[in-house]
Amino acid sequence: MDTSQYLPMFLAECREHLQELNLAVVRIEEQPDDRATVDEIFRIAHSLKGMSATMGFEGMAALTHQMEDVFELLRQRTGGLARETVDVLLECLDALAAATDAIETDGVERLEPAPLIERLKGLVRDRTPVQAVARHGGEAAASLPDVVANALCAGQAMLHARVMLAEDTLMPAVRAYMVIAAAADLGTVVASAPEEDHVEAFDGRLVDLWVTAEVEAAVLSAALTSVPDVATAEVAEVAETAPDGEAVPVAAPVVVGERADASRAAATVRVDAERLDQLMHLMGELVVQRTQVEVLAAEADVPGLSQAMQDLTRCSHALQAIVMQVRMIPVEAVFLRFPRLVRDLSGKLGKQVELELVGQDTELDRTVVDALGDPLVHLVRNALDHGLETPAEREAAGKPAVGTVRISARHAGGNVMITVTDDGHGVDPQAVAAKAVGAGLITHEQAGEIDMARAIELLFAPGFSTRDQADDISGRGVGMDAVRAKVRELGGEVLLTSEPGQGTTAQIRLPLTLAIMAALLVRAGGRIFGVALDRIDRTVRLADHPVRSAAGQRMLVVGDAVLPLYDAAAVLGHDRADDCEFAVIVQSHDRSIALAVSALIGQRELVTRPLPADVADLAPVSGAAVLSDGEIALLVDCDALMTETLAPAPLRAA
Secondary structure (H helix, E strand, O other): OOOHHHHHHHHHHHHHHHHHHHHHHHHHHHOOOOHHHHHHHHHHHHHHHHHHHHHOOHHHHHHHHHHHHHHOHHHHOOOOOOHHHHHHHHHHHHHHHHHHHHHHHHOOOOOOOHHHHHHHHOOOOOOOHHHHHHHHOHHHHHHOOHHHHHHHHOOOOEEEEEEEEOOOOOOHHHHHHHHHHHHHOOEEEEEEEOOHHHHHHOOOOEEEEEEEEOOOHHHHHHHHHOOOOEEEEEEEEEEEEOOOOOEEEOOOOEEEOOOOOOOOOOOOOOOOHHHHHHHHHHHHHHHHHHHHHHHHHHHOOOOOHHHHHHHHHHHHHHHHHHHHHHHEEEOHHHHOOHHHHHHHHHHHHOOOEEEEEEOOOOEEEHHHHHHHHHHHHHHHHHHHHHHOOOHHHHHHOOOOOOEEEEEEEEEEOOEEEEEEEEOOOOOOHHHHHHHHHHOOOOOHHHHOOOOHHHHHHHHOOOOOOOOOOOOOOOOOOOHHHHHHHHHHHOOOEEEEEEEOOOEEEEEEEEEOOOOEEEEEEEEEOOEEEEEEHHHEEEEEEHHHOOEEEEOOEEEEEEOOEEEEEEEHHHHOOOOOOOOOOEEEEEEEOOEEEEEEEOEEEEEEEEEOEOOOHHHHOOOOEEEEEEOOOOOEEEEEOHHHHHHHHOOOOOEEOO
16 A cells, blocks of 8 residues: 555654653653543554554554553553653653654654663563453453353353454554444443453454344444444354353354445544645735725725625635634644653753643644744743752752743733743842853943843843853853744744742743734835834824934933834934934833834735845844735834834833
């Protein structure tokens, strides 16, 4: 069978299963009696093994099969698994992840499972005969029919069913359970192989059943073959026992051959990411063309055109909303990696850490979620390495020995706020200043004036690190700088706050989507710029408000606030404009500035396009958009603009 057409789906599901297994193994280490997680582990492992075998990746299938034997220990022990055992399992999961990457790269799994299999075998003991029956079913069930013989002696009618699952069954344990349940609907299941209480460990193909029933063999056969992935069901009436106690059929068995599973409507459909990108691109083009048609319709005097345009706009808005929803996925896709990361890092650092995850179902655009992983990993690593203290240090400070790292996500208007909070010792401004002096970033005189806000800004300086030596966890001088750069690429910003002795919070603000944004179009210096609506406080006419000068900086008085006033064309990389009539008040966190512009064009929905890196670095712009008349509008990067102008907090008017 040619399985190449299924490879993309296999790779996607493999990564999902491996991420879920990582999370489940870490969870079961903390809560050994969580039976739901134990069942989930077996379900995922069965699926992963079946998928790998079906696709012909025998190394992955063999390793996963041996891992199942270790997972069986969870059913045999009340104390869970030892840390060393969990370490081996996690190494196996890493090997499977590497094999998945290799398959995607060149189609070969490049996995040598033998060493890991030997280590896994050293963790388990041989199965008892009963465990072997529960595991494989089939002929190993020969010792089970004693209870069947007793039932026959009592005069009960008995049917014996031998059910063969299809060779490509991905979840044999689930199918075996469904077979037993289907039989139980028609009578009493006296015995089965695998046993009903141990069906989760089953990975064979043959299921044996002994059922006391009033129905005929053909009826039971039909019920059993209605279960998906059942190839054949052989059912015979049993009326006597042989001398060795084995049940003997007295009638020819009823055999139902392999049947096609009835087609069922799928609740979800897996769609290739490139198709979603194409769909969004076409949706963006539709928005541009709709805007152009709206302009033409406003100029034309055609009866009924206005109403038709309103209907078209309404439908296209609804379509746009649906397309945006299709691209949305929960941030849980990123959050799931952190329990494993925190477990590994806390072990290396000798720290005790409790991880809290909040708001995993908060949705973001797929492209944003894909790019969010690395910045969050930097923040979590910093929280564990730089933020949290050792158990001894925490107890000396009057804190619990176990530190807490909390990762949360929530919607805030058209943005998503993601925070990473720790309850460690916080940022020490003087320690940061001393490191900055040593790195040549500030002078000794400037170090004496460092407060918390300036210290935090130094943490974002390129190449800055509070570590004396780099290690494999953090301290390489690229963390916070890399976080800010990546988040700004996504159209967001990072805000860091800290309280000495209490902890530090890093907050990432991101737009829900990068594809379509609502913006105010303005003209400055002969060019058109777009400013995101959610970053605009208000617009004012310059003639209506006084402009003052302080230390060479123009200041605009708006109400009781005094804001720095900048020529938009000049700060955005163009010639200074002399015809400015309006000011746009742009805000970012606790800072606001006023941008002087020549004209306010109006609100538009813009389909954003990224700019080449060498162009984007020349001015605080984050992208561009093509307008309905073909002109290009540059999109203002408000956070980068704030950093470049170094705007202070708004003053209060005297």
